[in-house]
Amino acid sequence: MMITGLDHIAIAVPDLEKAISRFMEDFGLAFNGKEDVKSAKTSTAFFPLDKTQIELVHPLNGEGPIQKYIEKKGGGMHHLCFRSDNIEEDIERLTAKGYQFLSDAPTIGAHNCKVIFIHPKSCDGVLIELNQSMDH
Ligand code: CO
Numbered sequence: 001m002m003i004t005g006l007d008h009i010a011i012a013v014p015d016l017e018k019a020i021s022r023f024m025e026d027f028g029l030a031f032n033g034k035e036d037v038k039s040a041k042t043s044t045a046f047f048p049l050d051k052t053q054i055e056l057v058h059p060l061n062g063e064g065p066i067q068k069y070i071e072k073k074g075g076g077m078h079h080l081c082f083r084s085d086n087i088e089e090d091i092e093r094l095t096a097k098g099y100q101f102l103s104d105a106p107t108i109g110a111h112n113c114k115v116i117f118i119h120p121k122s123c124d125g126v127l128i129e130l131n132q133s134m135d136h
Pocket of ligand 1: 008079
């Protein structure tokens with residue numbers, strides 16, 4: 001039960017296709033495809049890097065939390081995600097230390113991972129996601 005890596009950094013983007021081109025063509029990163037995450041009301045796009053990835057997040061069907069974020073801020077650094085090897089134990093351990101989460105239990109996010117978000121007020125204003133792959 002521990003954090004095993006920085007899984008990704010997510011950037012909220014008002015125009016997903018334009019941002020994908022920027023990361024592919026302007027920055028030369030490898031594009032690993034898009035995935036709509038209905039549970040989170042987001043369209044995501046991933047650019048794997050050595051041991052981490054950049055995640056672009058965009059509102060799915062113009063609604064959800066990312067839509068609200070973009071309306072308020074225009075775009076920006078949205079969250080950090082730490083990879084866990086036992087997310088339930090980490091939630092229990094952090095809850096016991098007084099951390100608040102945005103949901104009571106993990107949900108299924110992009111790449112078939114269990115995901116949960118720690119409330120930004122528990123982490124000096126930074127939104128932190130924990131994830132655990134269910135593929136192995
Ligand atoms: Co994420």
